[in-house]
Amino acid sequence: MNDVVLKVRDLNKSFDGVPAIQDISFDLFRAETLGIVGESGSGKTTLARCILRAIEPDSGHVEFLSDDGKVDLLKLRHKAMLPLRREMQMVFQDPYASLNPRMTVREIIEEPLVIHGVKSKAKRLERIREILDLVQLDHDSLYRFPHAFSGGQRQRIGIARALILRPKMVVCDETVSALDVSVQAQIINLLEDLQRELHLTYMFVAHDLAVVRHICDRVLVMHRGKVVESGTIDQVFDHPQQNYTKLLLSAIPSPDPDVRLNPLDRRTLGL
Amino acid sequence: MSDVAQATIAPESPAQQALLTPSQLAWKRFKRHRLALISGLFLVILYLITGFAEFFAPYEKTTRNIKAIYAPPMSIDFFDTEGNFQFRPFTYGYTLTIDEVTWARKYIEDPKQKFDFYFFSRGESYEFWNLFKADFHFFVVKDEDGRLGYFHLLGTDQLGRDVLSRVLYGGRVSLSIGLIGIGLTLFLGVLLGGFAGYIGGFVDRVVQRIIEVIQSLPTLPLWMSLTAALPAHWSSIRVYFGVTLILSFFGWTALARQVRGRFLALRDEDFIVAARLIGGGNTRVIFKHMMPNFMSHTITTATLAVPGMILGETALSFLGIGLRPPIVSWGVLMKEAQNYQVIVMTPWILFPGLFVVLAVMAYNLLGDGLRDAADPHNIGGLK
């Protein structure tokens, strides 16, 4: 459990001089789910993308425990990142925007294998069928295009693409936020099942605190580009230390009509 | 409101719809545009007819009929003067009378000269695409003795040349300038716009500035000076390509801007980021993921730009600085109609103008249909 998969230190990124994330440091342990919560503009998505180098951070260290030992991702050239890509993947928020509308499901799921040199066509197809079973998609969906699927099914396709290379770490960027409640429950269950089966480590970026509480082991609370509080789920949700965390938690509308919404006041907290 | 869209497409998307490829879906959307479909068909026919102008035109573009100078359009008849029906269509030749007071020419149908139509027959000989000699025509008219008569559906000009034949030969030049020009435009636009959008930074800024400079130049005077600079001794084919080049030199900027915009927008799309994150290199990302997703868009824009090319050629030739006789183009033909007498006395000389209008309109309607078809978000029947 105490294997550190990812060690992030002093990560910074600013856009046109405006800092998006500032001095972010945290550890990600093997097989855990780390939640990153915050409101819009808190920098949580920027953080996720900087770690995977979808965005180039300005400074800091991201140490990743790959199969060949520890590497600092930010020191690698883009070409050298290629073998590491199979160990870290991302699942996106919008199931409509994250799949190329002009590729069939098979092409979408197969592409990572093609890029990472699985030459045999039969072998690729075998892997594809395997992953389809894992994410519970019908095999006859292979030759259809993304537009033929519902939001939940598309999200399954996105998960299949991320998992086909059998990564160690998966970044879920608001993966369930765009889904209806019933579909959301299915995808959350799927993510949890996959984690257990494949020993995945999740970095779970979300704004929905109830989802985070359900799925995560530990959580980082971000506010204006900084981590304001971190800890286990129980620590943070039951005994928040920072004013911002308290404000955030007090704003969640409870599904129990007897628990009245009584949000703290932003100003009295000095935020 | 998103609920409405959801409700219309989500619940029971029929199974057959689910199996369609994006291009089949686009074709489905395109078919909804009746006008665009008709326009597309019209353009295909127009290109075929002008492409095989030697076959479809009754005469060569320079053939003169001295019996019919400035003759008005002739009619196709099935009933003769006595009212007898004849299955084979025919036409009456003209006799010329001159008004003794005004000296105006007047053509009167002469029942004695009766020409019958024969389809797919031998007529005037021509050199097909300068490749081989032939004399096979879509139709010819012959009198009772089997001698060739004459028929001018759209009348004749001041030298007795058949307007229809000249319109068809002219269309070949004008329409192909549009197509070749747009090909060049597309090439320049996609190349430069793509570079600017994908590489960004310095390259982007340079291309942007070039585009701005070109776009801020007054088009017409520059066209005029450039075409006027084409050497007078150039052969007609060189002038033709020269004019095409000049037209596309100004046309590519708008397209490049668009391609650049699409590239920039696509670069941040989730599925492009996803392709990068699975390790896709530049070539794969550009050709496999970006190109297919903006080409339909670009082709639409290109289609909408063809009329500009056609009109550009027409305008230049009309002003006498584009193509010049002996090349025949719609613009050249309209220059010949540049005369107020024409409008009053011989309005049929203006027929080339009608063809320009029809072709341009067809392109615009076709482009509209393509634009809707290329939009992948346009799924339901929400018109």
Added chain:
Amino acid sequence: MTDNVLEIRDLGVEFKTDTGTTNALRGVNFDVPRGKVTAIVGESGSGKSVTANCIMRLIQRPGRITSGSILFNPTSTESFDIVALPDKDSLIYELRGGLISMVFQEPMTALSPVHKVGDQVSEAILCHRNVSKAEAWEEAAEMLNHVGIEDVSRRINMYPFEFSGGMRQRVVIATALVCHPEVLICDEPTTALDVTIQAEILTLIKRLQTELNNSILFITHDIGVVAQISDYVVVMYQGRVLEIGSTHQVLKDPKHPYTQGLLAAIPGIAPPDQRLSTISDVVGDIDITTAYPLTTLSDGRKVSLPQEALRKFSIRRTSETL
């Protein structure tokens, strides 16, 4: 009979598309009680927004209202059926923004970016009442103050883009309320907002409702929001109403299996270490797609279920039909 401001009966809407006809609403029945907050909750495709658009007569081609009635009982004028109004009837314009107004999901698109906030709020007044522009501005300022915008005299001259998302939604609410509508329809007004801003807006809507005592129809997919804002709940699924009752009844003790499934699927209710139940887990093989009529149970709520499933509940025997 209770005092209802809106009575919706057997409302049907269809959308004609290339791929066929979709029945967006298939016989919707419910009441909106006067002076209360009624929430419509449902997933996408349930028809909740379509229902709201019917009330505002905003259904456009290829959509069409095929059946039913929406009886509107305003205090100021006589009752009338909204569905039966001819397309260009002047009452429709009086209805929209005057008697009934609407708050949309996106505060950014609901406001015009090139007009001052004061102009936009006062425009609603000028449309519906015969007052001078200065008076309208004065009222607009008052309303903006009422929805919790500080320093109104300065802010009223600003443009929407100078406001934050939460502030913009306050302006939208002010615009909706400035003509004192009898019914306020809120279509997912907090979905696009951050959770802390959402809490502020919910508190504001609740406060304004108690102060102005108007009737609110609140459309949302979020059970937490429903629990916090509404007095009554209407649960919709695939263009139909499955359960109606007080918020307490529906959320604390749901009778319809779909409602039970919806609640079980929320991560906030299930214990974190347990798998979430999906709706199909809970519903099982009970038929929830056929349009069964709403039956009133002994505790006053209404459910749409087949006869055999109704057997375990005590049904109220009255002459009242729905």
